[in-house]
Amino acid sequence: MTGPAQGSSAQAGAGHVPVMLAEVLRTLDPKSGEIYLDGTFGGGGYTHAILERTDCTIWAIDRDPQAIARGAVLAAAFPGRLHLLEGRFGDLLTLLEEHGVAGLDGVVLDLGVSSFQIDDAARGFSFRMDGPLDMRMGGAGPSAADLVARLSADELADMLFRFGEERQSRRIARAIVAARSVQPITTTGQLAGIIRGVLPPDRSGMDPATRSFQALRIGVNEELVEIERALNQATRILRPGGRLVVVSFHSLEDRIVKHFMNDASGHAPGPSRYDPRGLLPTAEARFELVTRKALRPGSAEVAGNPRARSARLRALRRLAVEEVAA
CATH class of the missing domain: 3.40.50.150 (Vaccinia Virus protein VP39)
Structure with a gap:
């Protein structure tokens, strides 16, 4: 996630500022x-x-x-x-x-x-807070956890590369497939930990999970x-x-x-x-x-x-x- 889609009015909620x-x-x-x-x-x-x-x-x-x-x-x-x-x-x-x-x-x-959406841990959009791996904007259809569970390593890698421009997509996809064979990946914390475990810290300070979470969110919501x-x-x-x-x-x-x-x-x-x-x-x-x-x-x-x-x-x-x- 690189930025919010919407801000808010005073009535709609404090702290959410409409961009530009x-x-x-x-x-x-x-x-x-x-x-x-x-x-x-x-x-x-x-x-x-x-x-x-x-x-x-x-x-x-x-x-x-x-x-x-x-x-x-x-x-x-x-x-x-x-x-x-x-x-x-x-x-x-x-x-x-x-x-x-x-x-x-x-x-x-x-x-x-x-x-x-990003600030609500229960919605599962952010790696900053542990919550269910959901990411559905409307609440219908397959969740991020569903995609992580059922897509092949190649399909996951393609999604991460296409929607997240993640150059290490194949390494991450292999790690996800290996981890889910041990136990289901159902939370944002689990997924972020898997990604951080195979990618070195980014020199820019960006969390290694950023691109992958963006890719999954885009894929889930088309x-x-x-x-x-x-x-x-x-x-x-x-x-x-x-x-x-x-x-x-x-x-x-x-x-x-x-x-x-x-x-x-x-x-x-x-x-x-x-x-x-x-x-x-x-x-x-x-x-x-x-x-x-x-x-x-x-x-x-x-x-x-x-x-x-x-x-x-x-x-x-x-x-x-x-x-x-x-």
């Missing part, structure tokens, strides 16, 4: 009377700030039923303006259409795992697939002038967001001059980049909230018909 809040508000630029989606509600930090900033309506999605339950306090504070939906943000079109929402003026997505689905659906429901603002926390997330936004805005690299696809007419871009390069948190924010250090913000705006024609 000032940059999100400035980039989203919410206006009175418009409709927005917070696709990763979490503690409601972004939602609370947007509702306080202007007289708008927000639909908020979270797959974690605990997040939806916490949000009831915030919804009561802004009656009729905040609507909470339990589900995956990759299903945002269906979730919104079920409630008659056909267009949005802005979408904000804060990727990864929330502070509430996070990268969900990101791709959410990006595609968000751009389909944006009205002209509407903005998509995404905060990511590690290179796998940011790479998906960067490539998607470059493609949508016509900034993707063209094919080689030897590639016959270069002879085909290019489609008119219907979006423009709001951020040419990813925005980063300021040094003051990182000092006050170290979890913000790896955050990247990228944004896209849907062009009006006349802008496309021009």
Whole structure:
């Protein structure tokens, strides 16, 4: 885990700070009377700030039923303006259409795992506290313990390398398979101890278990697939002038967001001059980049909230018909 997905409002819980809040508000630029989606509600930090900033309506999605339950306090504070939906943000079109929402003026997505999830030992996301090896954001489907128990050494190694960019993935996978043959691996402490037992301390000070825990979490929750689905659906429901603002926390997330936004805005690299696809007419871009390069948190924010250090913000705006024609 490299950073939180969501912060919180004062009502939602003290101590959970929304990352790059000032940059999100400035980039989203919410206006009175418009409709927005917070696709990763979490503690409601972004939602609370947007509702306080202007007289708008927000639909908020979270797959974690605990997040939806916490949000009831915030919804009561802004009656009729905040609507909470339990589900995956990759299903945002269906979730919104079920409630008659056909267009949005802005979408904000804060990727990864929330502070509430990472700080709760019972959820099993963190190696800092011993707890059940779970990692499920929504509570359904196979847990991390299930994957650790049933995947082969090759499958585990592939997951750790692909989702955690762990160079020692095969060594770790072999150690996991050996350990589970002795006793089931059911807690975060067990798994972290196995990984630390085969990897030397990292010179950067990062815990040796960091990448492996990230990989398992992404695999359990199918996070990268969900990101791709959410990006595609968000751009389909944006009205002209509407903005998509995404905060990511590690290179796998940011790479998906960067490539998607470059493609949508016509900034993707063209094919080689030897590639016959270069002879085909290019489609008119219907979006423009709001951020040419990813925005980063300021040094003051990182000092006050170290979890913000790896955050990247990228944004896209849907062009009006006349802008496309021009």
